[in-house]
Amino acid sequence: MHPAQLPPEGRPGSVAVGDVVTEAGAVIADVTVAFERWGRLNAERDNVILLEHALTGDAHACGPAGEDHPTPGWWNGMIGSGRALDTDRYCIICTNVIGGCRGTTGPGSPHPDGGAWGSRFPAISVRDTVTVERAALRALGVTRLAAVIGGSLGGARALEWSLMHPEEVDRALVLCVGARASAWQIGIQSAQIQFIESDPDWLGGDYHGTGRTPDRGLGFARRVAHLTYRGELELDDRFGAAAQPGEDPLGPMRTADRFQVESYLDHQADKLAARFDAGSYVTLTDTLNRHDIGRGRGGLNDALAASTVPTMVAGVDTDILYPFHQQEHLARNLGNCLGLRRIDSPTGHDGFLTEFDQVEDIVLEFLDAGR
Amino acid sequence: MHPAQLPPEGRPGSVAVGDVVTEAGAVIADVTVAFERWGRLNAERDNVILLEHALTGDAHACGPAGEDHPTPGWWNGMIGSGRALDTDRYCIICTNVIGGCRGTTGPGSPHPDGGAWGSRFPAISVRDTVTVERAALRALGVTRLAAVIGGSLGGARALEWSLMHPEEVDRALVLCVGARASAWQIGIQSAQIQFIESDPDWLGGDYHGTGRTPDRGLGFARRVAHLTYRGELELDDRFGAAAQPGEDPLGPMRTADRFQVESYLDHQADKLAARFDAGSYVTLTDTLNRHDIGRGRGGLNDALAASTVPTMVAGVDTDILYPFHQQEHLARNLGNCLGLRRIDSPTGHDGFLTEFDQVEDIVLEFLDAGR
Numbered sequence: 202m203h204p205a206q207l208p209p210e211g212r213p214g215s216v217a218v219g220d221v222v223t224e225a226g227a228v229i230a231d232v233t234v235a236f237e238r239w240g241r242l243n244a245e246r247d248n249v250i251l252l253e254h255a256l257t258g259d260a261h262a263c264g265p266a267g268e269d270h271p272t273p274g275w276w277n278g279m280i281g282s283g284r285a286l287d288t289d290r291y292c293i294i295c296t297n298v299i300g301g302c303r304g305t306t307g308p309g310s311p312h313p314d315g316g317a318w319g320s321r322f323p324a325i326s327v328r329d330t331v332t333v334e335r336a337a338l339r340a341l342g343v344t345r346l347a348a349v350i351g352g353s354l355g356g357a358r359a360l361e362w363s364l365m366h367p368e369e370v371d372r373a374l375v376l377c378v379g380a381r382a383s384a385w386q387i388g389i390q391s392a393q394i395q396f397i398e399s400d401p402d403w404l405g406g407d408y409h410g411t412g413r414t415p416d417r418g419l420g421f422a423r424r425v426a427h428l429t430y431r432g433e434l435e436l437d438d439r440f441g442a443a444a445q446p447g448e449d450p451l452g453p454m455r456t457a458d459r460f461q462v463e464s465y466l467d468h469q470a471d472k473l474a475a476r477f478d479a480g481s482y483v484t485l486t487d488t489l490n491r492h493d494i495g496r497g498r499g500g501l502n503d504a505l506a507a508s509t510v511p512t513m514v515a516g517v518d519t520d521i522l523y524p525f526h527q528q529e530h531l532a533r534n535l536g537n538c539l540g541l542r543r544i545d546s547p548t549g550h551d552g553f554l555t556e557f558d559q560v561e562d563i564v565l566e567f568l569d570a571g572r
Numbered sequence: 573m574h575p576a577q578l579p580p581e582g583r584p585g586s587v588a589v590g591d592v593v594t595e596a597g598a599v600i601a602d603v604t605v606a607f608e609r610w611g612r613l614n615a616e617r618d619n620v621i622l623l624e625h626a627l628t629g630d631a632h633a634c635g636p637a638g639e640d641h642p643t644p645g646w647w648n649g650m651i652g653s654g655r656a657l658d659t660d661r662y663c664i665i666c667t668n669v670i671g672g673c674r675g676t677t678g679p680g681s682p683h684p685d686g687g688a689w690g691s692r693f694p695a696i697s698v699r700d701t702v703t704v705e706r707a708a709l710r711a712l713g714v715t716r717l718a719a720v721i722g723g724s725l726g727g728a729r730a731l732e733w734s735l736m737h738p739e740e741v742d743r744a745l746v747l748c749v750g751a752r753a754s755a756w757q758i759g760i761q762s763a764q765i766q767f768i769e770s771d772p773d774w775l776g777g778d779y780h781g782t783g784r785t786p787d788r789g790l791g792f793a794r795r796v797a798h799l800t801y802r803g804e805l806e807l808d809d810r811f812g813a814a815a816q817p818g819e820d821p822l823g824p825m826r827t828a829d830r831f832q833v834e835s836y837l838d839h840q841a842d843k844l845a846a847r848f849d850a851g852s853y854v855t856l857t858d859t860l861n862r863h864d865i866g867r868g869r870g871g872l873n874d875a876l877a878a879s880t881v882p883t884m885v886a887g888v889d890t891d892i893l894y895p896f897h898q899q900e901h902l903a904r905n906l907g908n909c910l911g912l913r914r915i916d917s918p919t920g921h922d923g924f925l926t927e928f929d930q931v932e933d934i935v936l937e938f939l940d941a942g943r
Contacts, residue, residue, distance in 0.1 A: 223824060225822060225823055225824035226824045227824035227825065323824050323825055324822075324823065324824060324825055324826045326822075381813050382813055383804055383807070383808045383812075383813075384804070384807040384808045384810065384811040384812055384813070384831075384832075384833040385799060385802075385804030385807050385808065385833075386804075387811075387813060387831045387833050387834065388795070388798075388799050388807065388833045388834065388836075388837050389796070389799050391830070391831065391833075391834045391837075392792065392795045392796055392799070392837070395792070395795075396767075396792060399788065399792075417770065421763065421766070421767060421770075421792070424759070424763045424766075425760070425763055425796055427759075428756060428759050428760050428763070431756075433754055433755070433756030433757075433892075433895065434897075436754070436755040436756050436759065437754045437755045437756065439755065440755040440758075441754075441755055442752050442753055442754075442755065442758060442861075442864055450861070450862075451596060451695075451697075451862060452596055452695065453594060453596035453597045453598035453694050453695060454598065454694055454695055455695045455854070455855070455858050459762070460755075460758045460762065460861065461755075462755040462756075462758050462759045462762075463758065463759065463762045465759075466759050466762075466763070483826070484826070487826055490813075490821070490831065491821075491822060493813055521804075521892050524804065526805075
């Protein structure tokens with residue numbers, strides 16, 4: 202694809218990458234990758250920053266919500282002329298992850314033999330997400346990245362980029378993730394998968410096109426997940442133990458009356474069910490379980506020590522999902538670490554999305570480092 | 573009841589306390605309280621230490637598992653002649669909480685009109701648990717406590733004892749709890765209630781005697797709860813990202829094959845379903861949601877400032893359910909605080925059960941303080 206064929210800035214684009222063979226040996230036929238871009242690809246095609254979104258994110262990193270996008274850009278304000286990710290200088294590309302449901306092939310996509318992929322969709326490792334993105338970038342004529350940046354699942358993807366293709370990545374910024382899934386993460390993530398797969402409307406993963414969707418199971422998963430994303434200090438500041446207006450959770454009998462935080466979590470659950478496919482949620486949650494940079498590389502510390510890409514690591518002090526000691530572990534062991542930065546926030550894991558000023562400073566420092 | 577009527581040491585006893593009116597105004601008829609005791613009640617009847625168990629605990633604080641007890645004592649080794657809770661000096665009494673399922677009246681108990689209480693069982697506040705325990709102790713001829721000690725839900729009960737009946741409590745040791753349920757706690761606890769109440773075998777709370785039990789919902793709740801009780805450092809040290817022997821969670825397709833930590837959580841879920849009533853789990857989880865020492869007392873800090881009972885507070889540095897700052901808050905604001913102690917442990921919230929040496933030191937210091 203000629204650069205001129207890139208979609209207009211902040212508009213959906215897509216590129217076909219053919220068949221993909223996963224790390225574990227499955228084949229996904231006819232993969233399409235959805236993406237958005239901001240800023241121009243230069244003549245040398247070496248000014249691309251690849252942005253990696255988190256679990257339920259998508260390629261729409263910047264811009265308002267609209268017809269194509271149920272949510273506003275997840276890093277709005279970070280991207281633009283004169284912004285930290287300066288479109289006067291860089292061409293920012295954000296791809297939707299394989300297994301997702303916002304344009305790139307996933308369990309809800311049409312299978313070549315008819316129907317949706319559903320239960321036929323293979324398991325996806327973090328390395329598979331990189332394989333697919335790289336194929337998409339090559340189809341766009343991009344063979345080198347000025348930087349790869351991501352948080353959470355996106356951070357895992359950025360980290361794998363730096364280890365799988367060090368010669369193609371100038372630098373990496375890895376936010377709010379660890380070197381592999383911890384037992385606690387696998388535990389809480391597998392519980393979420395179980396909620397969805399136990400929903401009678403899951404139908405073994407083949408609910409697409411039946412008119413049924415496992416919304417209850419997905420809602421259960423989201424409530425728990427949201428509590429791992431959000432710091433208890435921030436939630437308590439917002440909701441405390443207040444009752445939902447008009448409801449009385451302190452009456453003489455237990456009823457459906459709620460505390461305010463319950464109503465908030467119900468709302469989060471409903472919002473996700475309206476915008477996100479349960480099959481993608483299961484696939485990508487399993488992807489997080491499979492995150493392990495040490496696999497086939499002699500273990501975590503050998504893998505990190507062998508890293509050559511200049512990498513900056515950052516985390517949030519109150520993150521309970523990817524506790525800060527995991528980022529300390531990365532920074533201490535990476536072969537070419539640009540530094541470790543701590544985001545101070547009551548917000549927990551989601552701090553990489555909400556603490557704009559601190560994250561902006563980190564992005565600016567990261568892009569300036571070593572120039 | 574004459575002290576001679578106390579049951580043999582470490583054997584189940586019970587005492588009838590008649591009708592109970594809850595804080596919210598419901599009536600529970602014919603309440604029975606189960607308890608165990610170790611050590612002799614002295615002639616002055618002023619050597620009683622009341623031990624308060626946590627959510628799924630029971631009166632069996634000490635002794636082996638056996639016919640009467642599915643689990644060994646939850647503070648084994650802490651109680652006995654020459655132990656921290658010295659039975660040569662103190663009479664240790666541990667009551668099963670109202671709403672529970674190990675002898676004290678709860679949702680699974682017979683209703684005076686027939687059948688089990690089930691959905692007719694009222695909501696229970698932490699204050700109600702104190703009201704019932706106090707009635708039980710008075711029926712045993714005990715009107716004064718040398719100490720009240722508890723962790724988690726037991727800590728909330730110990731704290732309420734010190735605020736509701738300061739003239740009857742010589743001192744209190746409050747472990748691993750806060751001044752009220754935080755929004756995060758209410759969120760994660762309400763999610764667990766929802767899992768159980770959404771199980772088709774819940775039958776609106778009236779499954780007792782039907783041959784059906786909401787084991788799946790209870791198992792979901794336990795998996796999540798267990799991950800709030802156990803520190804991620806400890807879990808990762810034990811399980812890491814290892815596969816369950818004979819299973820392959822990294823295959824090309826998602827299957828039922830598990831990581832080791834999943835098998836561990838499945839085991840925890842099965843164990844709890846075998847020994848604990850789902851109705852009690854819902855009732856007592858709701859009790860935790862209702863924990864708020866500020867209610868009717870002018871708010872948390874006024875309630876704490878007005879406290880006169882010498883109180884020691886302790887918590888675990890890695891507790892994500894009742895983070896250590898909650899114990900700092902208690903200690904800073906209590907009117908008569910004996911001190912704040914930090915248990916250093918990778919184990920998280922359960923540290924008050926697992927870090928025996930550190931907790932023993934705290935108990936000894938607590939009982940010696942001010943002598």
